Amino acid sequence: MFIRSERLFLRPAWPEDWAELHALIDNEAVVRNLSRAPWPYGPDDAKRFVAAPQGGNHPQFFVTLPGAHGARLIGCVGLIEDAGGPELGYWIAQGYWGRGFATEAVRSVLSLARPLGHRQINARHFADNPASARVLEKAGFRPTGEIRLGHSAARPQPAPTVHHVIDLAAPMDCDGPEDGGFEPMRRAA
Structure with missing residues (x-):
């Protein structure tokens, strides 16, 4: 799958991407906000990531500019895929922080989530990462009030994480009562 947004192109990982991936994510400031990435992040970790199979309705994308x-x-x-339902994960290389790329990438993935059958998406961020909280808020997530300890390989000990959720709109049934306003046109015909 591929997604084109206003400024970004989201695509699957390719085997030859491992070196570029490693150069960007081998940064403690990035990995300390991720719960699934190893630290230190080595070349073999990058090779494993780009070789991992894609999940059918849980796609992962490289964000490219x-x-x-x-x-x-x-x-x-x-x-x-998480026990509590689908969970959003993302990171942007430190040199690209503060330019709205994370929000744009997250919105792009959310536009694909409903057609893939997802009705609700979960997300977590470390409480000391307010930039991630802003990304989720701008994308339409809302905090649930749940805070629990999360782990990052780049942190010396577990740290509080804040849970967010977004409910995706129910599909519109063109033949049902919520038909997008077409019923008056049918009666006029």
Whole structure:
């Protein structure tokens, strides 16, 4: 699967991406906010990640920034299968923080989530990462009030995480009562 947004191109990982991935994520400031990434993040970790199979309705994407000389990898975003339902995960390389790329990538994945059959998506961020809280809020997530300890390989001990959720709109049934306003047109015909 591929997704094109206003500024970004989201695509699957390719085996040759491992070196670029490693160069971007081998950064403690990035990994300390991730619950599933190893630390230190080595070349073999990057090779395993790009070789991992895609989940059918839990896709993972490399976030790339197209430019005149090709597309640069700037992060990752995807849906992860979790016991509590699908969970959103994402990261953006430190050199690209503060430009709205994470929000744009998250919104792009959410636009695909409902067609994949998801009705609710969960997300967590470490409580000391307010930038991630803003990304989730701008994408339409709301905090549930649940706080629990989370683990990151780049943190010396567990730290509080804040749970967020987004309920995706129910599908519109063109033949039902919520038909998008077409019923008056049918009566006029």
